[in-house]
Amino acid sequence: MNILTYLDFELIKLLYKENTLSQRAISKRLNCSLGKTNETIKNLKELEYINDDNSLTDLGIDLIKKNKSAVILAAGQGIRMIPINNNVPKAMLEINDEILIERLIRQLIEAHINDITIVVGFMKEEFDYLIDKYNVKLVVNREYQEKNNLHSLNLVKDKISNTYIIPGDLYFYENPFLNNEIQSWYMLENRISKHSNVTCNNKNEIVKVKDDGLKMIGLSFINQHDSLYLKERLECLDDGMHDSCFWEETLYQKNKMFIYGKIVDTNYVDEINTYEELRNVDDHSAHLNNETLSLIADVFKINVEQIKNIKSLKKGMTNRSFLFEINQDKYIMRIPGEGTDQLD
Template sequence: MNIQECDILNAIISKPYENQRILSQTSGHSLGIVNRSVKSLIDTGYLNTDMTPTDKAIQEVSVKSPKTAIILAAGFGMRMVPINTETPKGLLEIHGEPLIERLIKQLHEVGVSDIYVIVGFMKEQYEYLIDLYGVRLIVNTEYATKNNLHSIKLAAKYLGNSYIIPCDIWCAENPFNQHELYSWYMVSDHLSSDSSVRVNRKMELVTVTGSGEGNTMLGITYLVKKDAAYVNERIHQLASDQRYDGAFWEESLYAKNKMIIPAKLVPADVAVEINTYEQLRELDSNSNQLKSDAIETASKALNTTPEAITRITVLKKGMTNRSFLFNCNGRKYIMRIPGEGTDKLINRKQEANVYQKINNKHICDNIIYINPENGYKITEFIENTRVCDPLNMIDVKKCMTKLRSFHEMNLQVNHDFNLFDQIEFYESLWNGKNSIYRDYHQTKAHVMSLKPYIDLQPKKKTLTHIDAVPDNFLFSTGSDQQETIRLIDWEYAGMQDPHVDIAMFCIYSFYNRAQIDQTIQFYFKNDCPDSTRIKIYCYVAVCGLLWSNWCEYKRNLGVDFGKYSLQQYRYAKDYYRIVQKELGKES
């Protein structure tokens, strides 16, 4: 049977035959296709002449009918800012009904009750589904660092006559059927430049080439047992390759620039993937989740209504926070939402004091609002900006000049950032767990032994940024073509030796020793004493361990920073040795 014949047979099995015209309407195929397909189904023994299914047809349906469903609900749902800080995307409500509950009910309507939900982010909020609907939860512990290919791998053994469903889909009509005769992948008739596939005349899903548009991918999929076995094998192959850590599970469906299964094409209003706050607002303007604390805060700070907050888009997820860009009354703003565990890492009252100190000094971006209790912050968006390129030494020299001019302002606040105390503090947040590094205690002892040398060196404490990394230097060009550099994100700022900022810039940039030496010379205008240079090497080691400990705390929260954390630990070990060698030369 071809696809058209399968659709027509399925329509006859689902509802007794009345006439060809009604069959055309229910199957979605033209009257001509219906006529040809009915004749073929009779000829091949799937239909009797009285238009009733044969035993052969019933057996075919029985073999291929849905048995299981896998719902993907592990991810952050980053594009749903600011809602994703409060509610996982599967529990967004449309007309008072959570998305995932609607999907489960629709599966139950067609007799599918063997349902697996892959969870990760805010996994505890899905636990109630076990008792309410009898689903089984599978926990993806790698949801923060790997994409949903790795979620599917955890449930791959359950694939076989199965639906695969993203949890953020709202379907006006039930997209599932009691009977399925072939595999398919659901796409919308809405065209989008974000899609990587398009439907051709044969109902195949082929990859989009160039800058063309494709059919909006909805992600709901059905796999018959034969195709599920192939996909299972492909998923395990891809998941074993680190290059696919960020891949979607659909990668397993491609072969020679097209999917191995055909399209199921639906109208744009039948199924909607809810990716953003505004999509939710368009679908249900009274949804409970629209009452976001962040949106309410933004509207009050800007003296407007929540409806005036539009064009909300997620910005790149930072190492500490989530931020989103939005429009309001013709202007653009950025709002920061503190990330996981930052209530322990950051003193927001101290941060607010820092911003008050640097206000109107043309050092940072323009702060519209900051809450010293929860860390919410709103800043004006600066057009035509870029961050410092740490491999461009012209950029680096400009950043060091900016950094030195800020330090020379000798600003004072009433709190310190003590490097050695912070190392101990971050370690205390591990809650008694041992370090993941086997030689941690030796490395820590080595780093702590650098303190006497640092203490002996002359220094003048001033307000220090602490997180003066390349990404926090914003270059912008105004209408007068004058270049301005702003230093942003002052969460960790406090009183400290300002030379710490040089070390921080270098270790975030993954600099080698030659690059570190050059950066030091930029700051000191080629006049850095050897004792100060060695002191900065000490800071490289100390700050390396500091951020390594910070990464270990975040790792315990399920947030892994990969190469960054490993490199910071290496700085702690390598620059301890470099300092010892340098001091040995001096003696």
């Protein structure tokens, strides 16, 4: 799908920062052979992105300066955030004295990205104040309980063009957004996850593997060209047969994504999916003061921090019931209805 190669994109970005570099200087900066550098320069000259003196043409500059936008996916109920998932959307969690989604919005604005759309669903009214505070747009996914975020993204597919796609449960320690992005990519974390089946090869291609793969972060940038194919895939897969699918399914062509991989270190970002992940990132978060866990701690005469491996139970009971461990012994907390707390 990519007209330009990974090196093509990297060279355009390099020349935007430092114009008219020599072939040898470019080869050193891109960490590739002189032959590969000359091949890349020749390709970009033929496509009229750079001039004979290795400076960017107007076409190359326009590619960099295209307006960027962002879509934040924040519609889900966050079932894995048990037992606080019924009280607050994940994107509204307070972490290190900041509201998670506000941190993402501020980081986008710092990168001069102001066209921001948020897909909401669960407790959607909690997001309304963001319209006036940050001039964002809200789109409601009314089927957030039945469908996964593939449907959420399909609702705003017309807004995707040079766009960041951002899960609302990510906490970035550094600002990951840039206003000069030109190359589509999907972010992976440099550690193995049993929940992943992809890795990144030496061509920066994301390919499926049989064993555990690199942790999938969910953040992506989709340029104008690749957005056309993504929109087709979104419309095709949002057909009632893929309701449980994540939006990443749209990126695959057989066993490979059609966009490149971007690998970051493990200390670059945290994904806040569970109570324990929240506790690991900010053990002073106000959301950790949960009545249900306090009840468990009182019954067992322990500290709340000793409650481990909290997992939602979906089958046969409500989403408010969950498994937990104390000293490696497993228990179930069943909460069959409002006002009923019974410990098994």
